[in-house]
Amino acid sequence: MHRLRQALAHYLPAVGIFVGFVLLWQLAVSVFDIREYLLPSPGAVLQAMVSQEIPWLQHAWITAVEILGAFVLAGASGVLLGMAIAWSPGLSRALTPFLVFVNTLPKVAIAPLFLMWLGYGILPNMLIGALIGFFPVVINTAVGLTQIDQDLVDLGRVFSAPKWKVFLKIRIPNAYPYILSALKVTATSAVVGAIVGEFVASQKGLGYVIITTQSSMNTPAAFAALVWISLLGLLLYGLVAGLSRLLAPWAEDRAG
Template sequence: MNRNKITRWLAHYLPAIGLFIGFVILWQLAVSVFDIREYLLPSPGAVVQAMFSDEIPWLGHTWVTALEILGAFLIAAIAGVMLGMAIAWSDAMSRALTPFLVFVNTLPKVAIAPLFLMWMGYGIIPNMLIGALIGFFPVVINTAVGLTQIDKDLVDLGRVFSAPKWKVFWKIRIPNAYPYILSALKVTATSAVVGAVVGEFVASQKGLGYVIITTQSSMNTPVAFAALVWISILGLLLYGIVAMLSRVLAPWAE
C-alpha cells in the first residue's frame, strides 16, 4: 500500500475511528467521575473483559445469531428484488402488489413474532423470517424505483434496435437499478440484525439476544453490553460486505 492509498484510507476512516475513541473515553469518564454502579452502566474495560470471558459460550451464541442475520438478509434481498422487479414489469402487478406490501409492512413485527413461534416452534428459521420481514420493504421500493426511474432515451434506443421487453429490462433497467438496490441493501443489513435479535428475545434458546434476556434476571450488565457489542460487530461486518459489493457493481454511484 503506497503513501497515497494510506492517506486516502486515513482521510476516509479517521473521523469514524476518532468518534468511536472519543465515545469510549467519555463513557469511561462518566463511569469514573459519577461512580456509576456496574449493574447500571459497566465500564468499557468490564465490557471487554466480559466479551472474552469463559462464563458465556460466546462462539456458539455468536454463530447462531450470525446465521440468523445472514439468512434474514438473504431472504429479504432476494424476495425484495423479485417483488420490485414484478412491480416494475407490469402496471397490473404494481396495482395488485403495492397495497398488499404496504399492509404487510405496517404490521407490528414484535406482535407477529409470537405467531411465528406458534407456527414453526423454536429455532433459527423463525428468527430469519422475522428479520426478513423487517428488512425486505426498502428493497422492494428501491428496486421498483431504480427500474422505472430511467432515462427515456436509453429505453427508446433499445426500441430502435427492436430489442424485446425482457432484453431492455435485463440490459438497461437492471443495471440502472444497481445503486438503488445496493442502497436499500445497506438499510436491510441493519434491519436484519434488529429482526434476528427481536426474534431471539421472543423465542430462542441460543443466540446473543437470548444472552441479553437471560442476564436481566441476574443483572449481569457487563455480559449484556458485551452481547450488544458482538451484535454490533456482526452488523458492521454485513454492512461492510454490502458496501464493498456496491463499489464493485456500481462504482459510478460511489
C-alpha cells in the same frame, strides 16, 4: 502510500468518533461513580466479551446465521417483488397496497405467531428479520427500474430490443445503486429482526444472552452481547458496501 492516506482520511473520522464515545463513556462512569449493574465501564464490557463463562462463539454463530439468512431472504424476495412491480403496472396496483399493509404490521406482535407456527429454532428468527428488512428493497428496486433516462429506453426500441432485453440490459444495471443502497438498510434491519426473534423465545443466540444476563443483573455481559451484535451488523454492512463498490462504483464515487 497514497492509498494509505486515502484510507486514513476516509476512516479516521469514524474511528475518532468511536474513540471519543468510549472515552466519554469511561469518564461518565468514573466521575459519577455509576454502579456496574447500571452502566459498566468499557473495560468491564471488554473483559466480559472475552470471558469463558459464556460460550460467545456458539451464541454469535447462531445469531450470525439468523442475520445472514434474514438478509438473503429479504434481499431476494425484495428484488423479485420490485422487479414484478416494475414489469407490470397491473401487478404494481395489485401488490403495492398488500406490501404496504404487511410492512405496517407490528413485527414484535407477529414474532410469537411465527414461533407458534414454526416452533423454536433459527428459521422463525430468519423470517422475522426478513419481514422487517424486505420492504426497502422492494421500493428501491422498483424505483431504480422505473426512474431511468427515457433516451436509453428509446435507444433499445430503435434497435428493436424486446422488453425483456431492455429490462435485463438497461433497467437492471440502472437499478444497481438503488438496490445496493436498500441492501445496506436491510443489513441493519436483519440484525434487528433476528434479535427480536431471540428476545421473544430462544435458547441460543446473542439476544438470548441479553435476556438471561439482564435477569441476573450481569450488565457487563449484556453490554458485551450488544457489542458482539453490533460487530456482526458492521461486518454485514461492510460486505454490502464492498459489493456496492464492485457492482456500482459510479454511484459510490458520487456518494463519496
